[in-house]
Amino acid sequence: MALSVNTNVGAMAALQSLTSTNRSLETTQSRITTGLNVASTKDDSAKYTVAQTLRGDLGKLSAVTSSLNNAKSVTDTAIAGAEQISDLLNQMKSKALEASDAGLDDDSRVAITKDLLALKQQVSTIIDGSDFNGTNILKGDGSATAQGVSALQSIASGASALTVDNQGYTTKATTALGDLTDDTDFAGIDTSDPTNITAAAFSTATTGVIDKLDAFFGEVQDSLSTLGASSRKIEGQLSFNSKLTDVVTSGIGNLVDADLAKESAKLQALQVQQQLGVQALSIANQAPQTILSLFR
CATH class of the missing domain: 1.20.1330.10 (f41 fragment of flagellin, N-terminal domain)
Known part of the structure; x- marks a missing residue:
């Protein structure tokens, strides 16, 4: 793959991965905070609608x-x-x-x-x-x-x-x-x-x-x-x-309801993935620096 200072493919890939990890981390933290796996119709429209009907029955x-x-x-x-x-x-x-x-x-x-x-x-x-x-x-x-x-x-x-x-x-x-x-x-x-x-x-x-x-x-x-x-x-x-x-x-x-034991384990894994993603992005951002050595 050609080296370029205009396009850092590795950094973009690392950023996409980190963004996905952060999104999953936010979802998991929300489930742990609320205790709900489906807190909004955005999570699961079918289950949320049924749950709302049952809440009305209650x-x-x-x-x-x-x-x-x-x-x-x-x-x-x-x-x-x-x-x-x-x-x-x-x-x-x-x-x-x-x-x-x-x-x-x-x-x-x-x-x-x-x-x-x-x-x-x-x-x-x-x-x-x-x-x-x-x-x-x-x-x-x-x-x-x-x-x-x-x-x-x-x-x-x-x-x-x-x-x-x-x-x-x-x-x-x-x-x-x-x-x-x-x-x-x-x-x-x-x-x-x-x-x-x-x-x-x-x-x-x-x-x-x-x-x-x-x-x-x-x-x-x-x-x-x-x-x-x-x-x-x-x-x-x-x-x-x-x-x-x-x-x-x-x-x-x-x-x-969320399975808090499962979400807790998932939170630990996502936090590790987040740290690794940050490190990967840092390494990818340093890649263009190697181009300078070609001009010495």
Whole structure:
């Protein structure tokens, strides 16, 4: 090959090699810094597009999980209230049966009635207090328009919502216990007049107070079964969403995550290549100097 001071082929080749090494080194350093093998569509358009779609699904799953958690909290709050009301009704049934005893003196029966009124007030307070974030599925009449709770349960297009209906405790309690705002009415008995508080007033053969309590207790038990099943369904959906989120996250990682052990080894090799490239370019740049010796 002819010697020329105008064209240094060796230097150009060394420069091209060094430029390529530097470009690879930048790519490797970027992967190590970000932890991503595909950080941009410039790296791999197909994988980046798929990863972005999956990231969108993760965002949707997060919204579904948040919705389900809210529904679970509302349902669990209602369950706590219903269980407490069930306990209070058991106490009421015992006291109502005791008050129906014809051998009981009037003063004792009046005292029992005061306890029953206090228990009724507790039931009313629990119904009103079974509220989570402004949603109360115990308070109401249980109609289709009464306040229930609804939650997303899937990111699939057209997926149905998970709903828990209003349990209508306000209407059920009023039917069984009387006006919840009236401190003198218990299951239709006007307790403001002690003469109304008789054994006959409590017996099932006349006003049916015990029957009313039994009926309300049965409705509460049915409601607890419904609420319990709904809570388990929500928990199952939350568990599935959690697993699905892990699977999608893993899938994104398989697509775009960098193998840092591999990139670390590659970085070491490229750094050596860079040093050698610089030396090769330096040697190539010194080649034209040999031409001067021809003119001495």
